[in-house]
Amino acid sequence: MSLIVKKFGGSSVANAERVFNVANIIADEYRNGNDVIVVVSAQGDTTDDLIEKAKEINPKGGSKRELDMLLTAGEQISIALLSMAIETLGCPVISLLGWQAGFNTDSHHGVARIKSINTERMRSELSKGNIIIVAGFQGINKYDDITTLGRGGSDTSAVAIAASMKADRCQIYTDVDGVYTADPRKVKNPQKLEEITYDEMLELATLGAQVLNNRSVEMAKKYNVKLEVLSSLERKPGTIVKETVKMEKTLIKGVAKDTVTRISVIGLKDTPGIAFKLFNALSQHKINVDIILQSVGRDATKDITFTVAQAQCDDALEAIKSLEDGLEYKEISYSNDTAKVSVVGAGMESHPGVASKMFEALYDAGINIQMISTSEIKISVLIDAKYADKAVEVVHNAFIG
Amino acid sequence: MSLIVKKFGGSSVANAERVFNVANIIADEYRNGNDVIVVVSAQGDTTDDLIEKAKEINPKGGSKRELDMLLTAGEQISIALLSMAIETLGCPVISLLGWQAGFNTDSHHGVARIKSINTERMRSELSKGNIIIVAGFQGINKYDDITTLGRGGSDTSAVAIAASMKADRCQIYTDVDGVYTADPRKVKNPQKLEEITYDEMLELATLGAQVLNNRSVEMAKKYNVKLEVLSSLERKPGTIVKETVKMEKTLIKGVAKDTVTRISVIGLKDTPGIAFKLFNALSQHKINVDIILQSVGRDATKDITFTVAQAQCDDALEAIKSLEDGLEYKEISYSNDTAKVSVVGAGMESHPGVASKMFEALYDAGINIQMISTSEIKISVLIDAKYADKAVEVVHNAFIG
Numbered sequence: 162m163s164l165i166v167k168k169f170g171g172s173s174v175a176n177a178e179r180v181f182n183v184a185n186i187i188a189d190e191y192r193n194g195n196d197v198i199v200v201v202s203a204q205g206d207t208t209d210d211l212i213e214k215a216k217e218i219n220p221k222g223g224s225k226r227e228l229d230m231l232l233t234a235g236e237q238i239s240i241a242l243l244s245m246a247i248e249t250l251g252c253p254v255i256s257l258l259g260w261q262a263g264f265n266t267d268s269h270h271g272v273a274r275i276k277s278i279n280t281e282r283m284r285s286e287l288s289k290g291n292i293i294i295v296a297g298f299q300g301i302n303k304y305d306d307i308t309t310l311g312r313g314g315s316d317t318s319a320v321a322i323a324a325s326m327k328a329d330r331c332q333i334y335t336d337v338d339g340v341y342t343a344d345p346r347k348v349k350n351p352q353k354l355e356e357i358t359y360d361e362m363l364e365l366a367t368l369g370a371q372v373l374n375n376r377s378v379e380m381a382k383k384y385n386v387k388l389e390v391l392s393s394l395e396r397k398p399g400t401i402v403k404e405t406v407k408m409e410k411t412l413i414k415g416v417a418k419d420t421v422t423r424i425s426v427i428g429l430k431d432t433p434g435i436a437f438k439l440f441n442a443l444s445q446h447k448i449n450v451d452i453i454l455q456s457v458g459r460d461a462t463k464d465i466t467f468t469v470a471q472a473q474c475d476d477a478l479e480a481i482k483s484l485e486d487g488l489e490y491k492e493i494s495y496s497n498d499t500a501k502v503s504v505v506g507a508g509m510e511s512h513p514g515v516a517s518k519m520f521e522a523l524y525d526a527g528i529n530i531q532m533i534s535t536s537e538i539k540i541s542v543l544i545d546a547k548y549a550d551k552a553v554e555v556v557h558n559a560f561i562g
Numbered sequence: 563m564s565l566i567v568k569k570f571g572g573s574s575v576a577n578a579e580r581v582f583n584v585a586n587i588i589a590d591e592y593r594n595g596n597d598v599i600v601v602v603s604a605q606g607d608t609t610d611d612l613i614e615k616a617k618e619i620n621p622k623g624g625s626k627r628e629l630d631m632l633l634t635a636g637e638q639i640s641i642a643l644l645s646m647a648i649e650t651l652g653c654p655v656i657s658l659l660g661w662q663a664g665f666n667t668d669s670h671h672g673v674a675r676i677k678s679i680n681t682e683r684m685r686s687e688l689s690k691g692n693i694i695i696v697a698g699f700q701g702i703n704k705y706d707d708i709t710t711l712g713r714g715g716s717d718t719s720a721v722a723i724a725a726s727m728k729a730d731r732c733q734i735y736t737d738v739d740g741v742y743t744a745d746p747r748k749v750k751n752p753q754k755l756e757e758i759t760y761d762e763m764l765e766l767a768t769l770g771a772q773v774l775n776n777r778s779v780e781m782a783k784k785y786n787v788k789l790e791v792l793s794s795l796e797r798k799p800g801t802i803v804k805e806t807v808k809m810e811k812t813l814i815k816g817v818a819k820d821t822v823t824r825i826s827v828i829g830l831k832d833t834p835g836i837a838f839k840l841f842n843a844l845s846q847h848k849i850n851v852d853i854i855l856q857s858v859g860r861d862a863t864k865d866i867t868f869t870v871a872q873a874q875c876d877d878a879l880e881a882i883k884s885l886e887d888g889l890e891y892k893e894i895s896y897s898n899d900t901a902k903v904s905v906v907g908a909g910m911e912s913h914p915g916v917a918s919k920m921f922e923a924l925y926d927a928g929i930n931i932q933m934i935s936t937s938e939i940k941i942s943v944l945i946d947a948k949y950a951d952k953a954v955e956v957v958h959n960a961f962i963g
Contacts, residue, residue, distance in 0.1 A: 177618040211639065215646060217578040223646030230657050231642035234635040241632035242615060245624030256631050261706055282706070305662055305683070 163329035164287075165190055168200040168297065168319035173334055173393040174239050175205030177246075183393060184246035186334075187292060191252050196287050198326065200297040200319040201243055203235025211235055225270035229299075229309045233259070236296035236315075244294050254292040257282065259307070262293070264300030264318070266308045273300060273308035275317070278325040295322065313374025320377040324384035331386050332399075333373060338392035339400035340365070340372050343416045343557040347550050352561055354414060356401045361414045362388075364505040364539045378402065412515070413506040413560040418549045421451065422474040423499040423531070425466040426481065428491025438488055439465060439481065446480040448473045452501070452534040452541060462491070466532065468543065471497055499531065500549035503541040504556060515560075516540050522559035528552050564730040565688075566591055569601040569698065569720035574735055574794040575640050576606030578647075584794060585647035587735075588693060592653050597688050599727065601698040601720040602644055604636025612636055626671035630700075630710045634660070637697035637716075645695050655693040658683065660708075663694070665701030665719070667709045674701060674709035676718070679726040696723065714775025721778045725785035732787050733800075734774060739793035740801035741766070741773050744817045744958040748951050753962055755815060757802045762815045763789075765906040765940045779803065814907040814916070814961040819950045822852065823875040824900040824932070826867040827882065829892025839889055840866060840882065847881040849874045853902070853935040853942060863892070867933065869944065872898055900932065901950035904942040905957060916961075917941050923960035929953050 167187065174180050183201075190197050202208075211231050215223055222228065240256035247254040263279030286293050297315025300308050310317050316333060323331035340362070341351040357365075359382035366375045372390055381388050381402065391399025429435050436455065443450055451468045469477045474497060481493060509515050519540055523530060528551065532543040544552055568588065575581050584602075591598050603609075612632050616624055623629065641657035648655040664680030687694050698716025701709050711718050717734060724732035741763065742752040758766075760783035767776045773791055782789045782803065792800025830836050837856065844851055852869045870878045875898060882894060910916050920941055924931060929952065933944040945953055 177615075180619060214578075214639070214643060218581060218643050218646045219650050223642070224649055227642045227645045227649070227657060230645070230659075231639060234638040234642075237635040237638065238612065238615070238632060241624070241628045241635075242619050244628045244631070245616060245619045248624055248628070249620050256628060258631075258708075307659075 162194050162196065164196040164198070164326060166198045166200065166319050166323040166326070166328045166331040167334060168315055168332065169202070169334045169393055170315065170336075171202040171205050171207070171239075172336060174201055174243060177242075179393075180242055180246045183334075184243060184250055186393065186396075187243075187247060188250045188252045191292050198283065198287075198293045198295060198322055198328070199243070200295050200315055200322065201236065201239050202297050202315040203232075204239045204242070207235040207238065208232055226306060229270045229307050232309055233296070233299045233307050236298055240294045240296045247292060247294070252292055253290055254294060255286050256294040256296070257286075258296045259299030259318070260301035260305075262295045262322070264321070266300035266302055266310070268302040268304070268306070268308065270306075270308055272311040273302065275300060275310065275321050278321055280325050283322070283326060313376060316374040316377035317380060320380045320384075320386050320388070323386045324380065328386070330389055331381065332389045332391060333377075334391060334393035335372065336392065336394065337372065337390075338395055338397060339390050340402075340415070342414065342561045343553055348416075348554050348557045351557065354400045355398075356403065357414050358507050359402060359404060360538055361505050361507055362402045364503065364536075365415045365417050373402070412509065413504050415505050416502070416553050416557045416560070417505065418500055418502045418553050420471060420497075420546055420549070421468040421499050421501050421543070422471050422477070422495055422497050423466060423468050423543060424474070424477055424481075424493065424495040425464060426488075426490050426493055427464045428462045429465060430489040431461050431463050435463075435488070436465060438484065442480045442484050442488075443469075443477060446476055448477045448480060452532060452543070454532050454534070468499070468501065468532075498546040499543050500546040500552070501541050501543055502549060502552045502556060503539050504560065505539050507538050509538055509540070518559055519556055522555045523552060526551060526555045528555075563595050563597065565597040565599070565727060567599045567601065567720050567724040567727070567729045567732045568735060569716055569733065570603070570735045570794055571716065571737075572603040572606050572608070572640075573737060575602055575644060578643075580794075581643055581647045584735075585644060585651055587794065587797075588644075588648060589651045589653045592693050599684065599688075599694045599696060599723055599729070600644070601696050601716055601723065602637065602640050603698050603716040604633075605640045605643070608636040608639065609633055627707060630671045630708050633710055634697070634700045634708050637699055641695045641697045648693060648695070653693055654691055655695060656687050657695040657697070658687070659697045660700030660719070661702035661706075663696045663723070665722070667701035667703055667711070669703040669705070669707070669709065671707075671709055673712040674703065676701060676711065676722050679722055681726050684723070684727060714777060717775040717778035718781060721781045721785075721787050721789070724787045725781065729787070731790055732782065733790045733792060734778075735792060735794035736773065737793065737795065738773065738791075739796055739798060740791050741803075741816070743815065743962045744954055749817070749955050749958045752958065755801045756799075757804065758815050759908050760803060760805060761939055762906050762908055763803045765904070765937075766816045766818050774803070814905050814910075816906050817903070817954050817958045817961070818906065819901055819903045819954050821872060821898075821947055821950070822869040822900050822902050822944070823872050823878070823896055823898050824867060824869050824944060825875070825878055825882075825894065825896040826865060827889075827891050827894055828865045829861075829863040830866060831890040832862050832864050836864070836889070837866060839885065841868075843881045843885050843889075844870075844878060847877055849878045849881060853933060853944065855933050855935070869900070869902065869933075899947040900944050901947040901953070902942050902944055903950060903953045903957060904940050905961065906940050908939050910939055910941070919960055920957055923956045924953060927952060927956045929956075
């Protein structure tokens with residue numbers, strides 16, 4: 162007997178028919194003799210509808226505490242309906258809200274972090290033979306106020322339960338049947354991966370592959386939770402995410418793209434501590450900097466270029482300009498028309514040919530590379546955003562297609 | 563400074579405009595220097611929509627525990643939205659779910675009774691200067707499972723808070739501006755009452771006047787909570803419900819009607835214990851019997867006639883027929899086309915003319931009386947249901963019109 166944690170997103174339970182589809186997957190797992198804990202998101206557009214209601218009241222958005230109170234009603238509805246569907250299939254089941262399942266978080270409404278999970282109630286329900294349906298995305302702070310975990314929160318809920326309950330597997334059900342070497346909607350014949358490492362998955366998630374939420378992969382890696390990404394519509398194996406994987410035919414696990422903002426601070430005075438001042442200011446403004454490139458400028462100056470998420474562009478510019486003790490520079494330039502295209506693969510560091518193969522493919526397609534950044538398992542290039550899809554295609558074809 | 567508890571029903575917060583109307587009433591009370599705790603129901607049709615969703619999953623209805631989980635999401639949405647509206651008016655406010663407000667109930671999902679209210683959180687929020695918005699209709703049992711209080715539950719929530727917090731007044735906002743001597747939609751020129759006693763209000767509620775839920779009036783009487791029924795649409799005084807009221811011009815506080823099922827058990831063997839057996843069986847089947855009339859039948863038999871709510875007709879017939887140790891009777895007859903019309907007024911017992919005046923009015927209108935029942939503050943007659951509205955009108959005119 163195994164303990165399996167399953168997570169279903171909002172589109173998987175969008176209507177009664179889909180709720181029953183999910184209920185059958187769960188009931189089958191239970192009938193196979195396994196303990197099952199399920200995390201589910203709010204149905205289909207429920208969250209958006211609730212946000213719309215809030216905006217009718219206050220176009221600027223209400224307080225984050227009240228927004229959390231509002232939004233968590235969405236998962237409450239879906240756990241009740243899914244439990245009712247499982248009841249009709251004759252399996253014992255109980256739904257639990259985040260706080261009932263023991264999710265204790267900090268008090269950062271809207272982006273709360275899980276501090277601990279009190280597993281007592283879940284263990285008790287499993288021992289009674291119940292399937293457990295847990296409301297994803299939500300918890301409670303030390304004041305007994307409802308909190309939400311932010312974007313991708315239900316994935317995080319599922320992995321956190323799998324970690325704290327020492328589950329044998331944590332299955333994340335989506336509308337694709339696994340992790341592919343590139344976005345199937347953009348590239349012909351991408352390959353589905355049987356297995357991928359946490360680090361590779363993290364790079365792909367960071368790079369915009371959008372299969373799994375980053376925080377959940379980080380947590381899975383930290384607690385060594387065996388993840389599986391699979392389809393809620395087809396009954397077939399998905400992609401396993403774990404610490405080490407067996408050698409596969411392909412060295413490259415994926416090609417991904419993301420649009421970013423590139424910011425250049427040009428003509429910085431070349432004295433020690435300049436980079437520290439700059440990135441410390443950005444850090445204090447909670448801005449996540451991705452690629453950093455420093456180059457020698459003219460007349461004893463230097464240029465620093467870095468990328469941030471497009472949503473943080475204004476904040477980043479503000480942070481630099483607000484540096485009070487005078488960061489001396491000539492000018493700041495930025496571009497939102499920039500895409501980052503990356504190849505990811507764990508064995509890459511020992512294969513120097515990967516980088517040149519990637520650059521050659523881009524060169525052959527006439528795509529100019531603006532910046533290059535490499536890590537042990539990733540090579541990223543910045544290019545003009547309008548060539549992003551083309552770049553993914555030619556790079557994918559070079560390695561995999 | 564007073565502590566005022568206010569309750570608003572679902573239609574009072576059905577859309578953003580109405581939410582702001584309610585928010586303004588609350589903000590004005592707060593700005594007048596009062597502490598304010600508000601109980602609110604689910605918006606408009608939310609509860610019906612959620613029940614519809616449940617029926618799509620299971621037409622017979624899911625388990626009551628999961629139904630409570632589902633339905634309580636409705637109040638969660640309305641408290642968040644109302645709090646956001648009050649925030650925009652610049653008043654400090656916090657929303658609390660039933661369990662956060664300290665509502666402990668028994669475990670009868672769907673019809674739970676309040677066992678206690680832990681007022682610690684509410685007191686703490688008031689001391690911080692916050693307006694408190696509480697989700698009505700809901701609580702939590704000793705297993706930390708969400709429960710609901712059943713029909714009219716939000717009224718009960720409000721009175722329970724007023725009782726436990728020793729509020730100066732509990733205001734129940736509705737779409738009428740007070741308690742009238744008859745239904746304004748059915749009778750010309752009914753009079754609005756300034757004051758009414760708990761007992762009179764209870765009789766009116768029981769008789770189908772539907773202004774206040776019975777349980778809430780019972781609780782208000784028990785804990786001596788001063789109730790006020792008033793309109794959420796007009797700013798004017800409503801009707802006060804309290805222990806004793808000053809003498810008013812009218813002796814009669816109201817004329818009300820209700821449709822009932824009349825069941826007659828005819829030709830019962832006239833031995834001791836017959837009535838006990840019959841009503842004990844009904845009681846064990848949780849059937850509320852209203853009027854009882856026993857009459858002498860023929861050939862040493864007797865007839866017992868009683869009324870029950872129409873919804874319990876089948877259960878009542880079943881209960882009688884299932885009496886195993888043989889209740890000997892000739893036949894059972896029943897009628898669903900029966901209406902109960904009643905006059906209510908506390909001074910009635912010392913005014914013997916009331917009954918004859920009522921009977922005369924019905925006689926003049928050609929309405930036949932099937933049964934009569936009297937109490938200290940009420941005279942009820944059973945008549946053919948098709949004359950119900952006419953009967954209310956002529957009786958009302960005789961006393962008040």
